[in-house]
Amino acid sequence: MHAPNPLLVEWRTPFTLPPFEAIEAGHYRQAFDVALREHEREIAAIADNPATPTFENVIDALELAGKTLNRVGGVFWNLSGTDSTEELRAIEREVSPMLARHYADISLNERLFSRVAALYQNRDDLPLSGEQARLLELTYKSFVRAGAQLSGADRERFAETAERLASLEMNFAQNVLADEANYIMELEKDDLSGLPNEAKAVAAQAAQAATDRHAAHPFALTLSRSSVEPFLSYGDRRDLREDLFNAWIARGEHDGATDNRRIISEILDLRRERAQMLGYKTFADYKLEPTMAGAPAAALDLLDKVWAPARARAGAEAAALQKVADAEGANFTIAAHDWRYYAEKLRLRKYDIDQSALSAYFQLEKMIEAAFYCAERLFGLRFVSRTDLPTYHPDVRAFEVLDRDGQHLAIFFGDYYARAGKRSGAWMSNFRNQRKLGGDIRPVIVNVMNFSKPLPGTATLLSLTEATTLFHEFGHALHGMLSNVVYPSMSGTATPTDFVELPSQLFEHWALRPEILQKFALHHETGAPIPQDMIDRIIAARHFNQGFATVEYCASAYVDFLLHSRADAPEDVVGAEKEILRGVDMPSEIVMRHRTPHFSHIFAGDGYAAGYYSYLWSEALDADAFAAFEEAGDIFDPATAGRLRDYVYAAGNQRDPNEAYRLFRGRKPEFGALLLKKGLTEA
The missing domain is CATH 1.10.1370.10 (Neurolysin, domain 3)
Known part of the structure; x- marks a missing residue:
């Protein structure tokens, strides 16, 4: 008798976390099939309900549907980004178009849309809260933007393009990962001239890890950013810097199986077609x-x-x-x-x-403490290490997050080290988002980094950029952990892209404040705090x-x-x-x-497509937003932090982001602070 699929049974783990140790790659495909059929039945029940449409039997029901699918996908998509294997990549190739078609079919379900539209047309007569009114508007518009008003052959074509795009975007991501994973530059000791000892240690570890590719040299470089940037910054061998840089910028541009150029052309064409079909x-x-x-x-x-x-x-x-x-x-x-x-x-x-x-003053452990300290001072949070909780990799750290009253708020996973199978970069994600509908559901949030893992017994030392990245992603994590909304589709980071970067980029401001550096930038050998004159030089060089x-x-x-x-x-x-x-x-x-x-x-998805400008837009917001603390004379000013929590970090997408910012700041954003922050104009 086969054991039940752990993805499809009730999780009796602490905080109902995924039972990672019991989940195997072979479980996912069956779990997706079961979850998809379950969600189809739930959607059919909503669409075919003979009762008059109400907010509860349409919108609430839609928000609650897909619980199993969300749970299975939450585990799979997180682990396919952090611990990819060929088996997981094969499942991605199967499942991505299936899911795209599934959600397209929901958006194009005429009976379902007619019920949503009926509510929207009568919205002024419904007794809705502000959050409910916002959700109804967003739900209706999401159906329209997903093709619900198309008819005939256009509806089928729209669904086909969604399915094809999902496959193309998944192939794009896998090709980049393959180019990164398959590259290695083998080096001798003399080739490392100019590199600091920490970077040399990373190169030695990379060579050891590449023994499966018959690496014959004692040192190696990979296309991990934590490997590339130190060599480009300190390596004296100009020819090797050129070779490494050219490999770095050519990912996805090689003839053969991992060539992304024709994939991009088709993605652009399909996106254009879909937009034009919608007018x-x-x-x-x-x-x-x-x-x-x-x-x-x-x-x-x-x-x-x-x-x-x-x-x-x-x-x-x-x-x-x-x-x-x-x-x-x-x-x-x-x-x-x-x-x-x-x-x-x-x-x-x-x-x-x-x-x-x-970097000797920027230990990973102390920077994690610094981020936690800032969250405590601003929002009253406390992070308790929990070594008893299940995690998906031995390097992952688990913390229980408590609010200022000592009540459970969230679970936070920190996944900090680069490893084979992890895509490059840094990001925040969740295994479960926050909601109040159907019970007080607390979030499970993860930060993923790609810092170089140190030799046993030595500290992980970060560059200034890496320390700031840690704060950036933790700002996203706070956005997920502090979420305080009723409806899951409006929870946490589910906001427009040019607003979603505000909480993360704003939190970066605390990383290099003198008050934080003096407390947490401690020398990894002596424990001495970073000298004031070094802090002064950091500040002086902030525009360098x-x-x-x-x-x-x-x-x-x-x-x-x-x-x-x-x-x-x-x-x-x-x-x-x-x-x-x-x-x-x-x-x-x-x-x-x-x-x-x-x-x-x-x-690799369309989340930031035509929206990479969002980081700049949000940077304009964060420069203006941090000025509110400076104007208050305290970077932890309680009143300012309270408004920041209520209208930005906790608010999800329950109100228009322009209005949310106005409620926090008391006015519209002023973008003049951006050029000053960057040092591109004089004060």
Whole structure:
């Protein structure tokens, strides 16, 4: 007799966490089949209900439907990102189009939509709370935007495109992961000249981990960012920096099985087709309608305002780097693979900041403590380590999160180390989101990073950028943990993309505040706090290299935005990328942060498609938002933190984000603080 599928039975674990140790890859396919059939029955019952449509028998019922499917998907999609195997990737290839077709069928269910539409048309006569009225509007519009008003052959074509897009986006993501996983640059000891000891240790570990690929050299580099960036910043071998950089920017652009170029062209074409079927001129018009920006012109205007001063600053920075290279006798013009190397030399010369020496004060453990401390001071949270809870990998840490009254609020998983099978980057996700409908359901939130795991007995040391990334993702986690809404579809981070980055980017401000650094930036060997003069130099250098950082980001945002603003899809997407960059006069010494063939934000799903500008929009918001604490004279001001919790972190999508921001700040956002924050204009 076979044991029951652990994904399909009641979980009798603490906090009803997934029983990770009992779940095997072979369980997923059956679980998805069962969950899909169950959800189909639930949807049919709502659509075919003979009773007069009410909020309860339509909207509440839709919100509660799909419990098993959400539970199975919550486990599968998280683990396929953190611990991918060929078996899981094969399931992805099967399940992705099935799920896309399933949700398309729901959106195109005429009987179901007629019941939603009946409620929406009579909404002014219904006794609805503000959150219910917002949910009804969002639900109705989501059906319309998913093709519910199409008829005849257009309805079937719309469903077909959804299914095809799911397959293409999944293939795109798997190709990037494959290119990252299959690359290795083997090195000898002399090849590591210039690297700090921590980076050398990482290279040694990479070589040991690659023994299954018959690595014959004592050191190796992979395409993990934690491997690439230190070598580009400190490696003295220019030829090796060039080889590594070229491999890094060419992910997804190789002839053969992992080539993403034709996949991108088809994705763009299908997105354009879907938008035009719904009456929009371009996909960008479709995508921006429900955002804070509201229309492409507003987003493009913000990019243009930042681009010119950033482009000018980057030119001045390039000239300064060239002087450093010339002074060392370099007989070449600075190229993209040289920028980080000479930037570190200039940073050291100008501000006496050696990033490798600085990282000695940024221990992973202390930065986690710092993030927890800020959450406690701002929102009254307490994080209790729970080694007794099930986790999906031995490196994952589990914490119970308590509110200021000591009551259970959430479970938080921290997955900090890079490993084989984990996609690159950093992100926040959830195994379960918060809701009150059907019971007080508490969230299970996860932060995923890709820091280099240290040798046993040694500390994990972070760069300034990595420390800030930890705070950024923890800001997203707080958005999920503090959520306090009734309806699951409005919970946590389920907001427009140009608002969802506000909680994360705002939380970054606390990472490098002197009050935090003095308390948590402690030397990993001596325990001594970071010297005040080093803090002063960090603050003085906060705008260093900002032209470069802003240009590489804005270039990616322009490419995303303008590709999705076309009336046709380019056959040569790399050629189109180059054309867009020529149009904005992209500096030759800088490469866009995410080149098109591996731009997972916009092609491994459409969450940020035509919306990569959102980070800049949210950065304008976060600069203005943190100013509220500065104006209060206390970075933990209780009244300001209370409004921030109520109207931003806890509010989910229960009100229009422009209104949510106004309630927090007392006025509309003022974007002038953005250029000042970046150092692209004078105070």
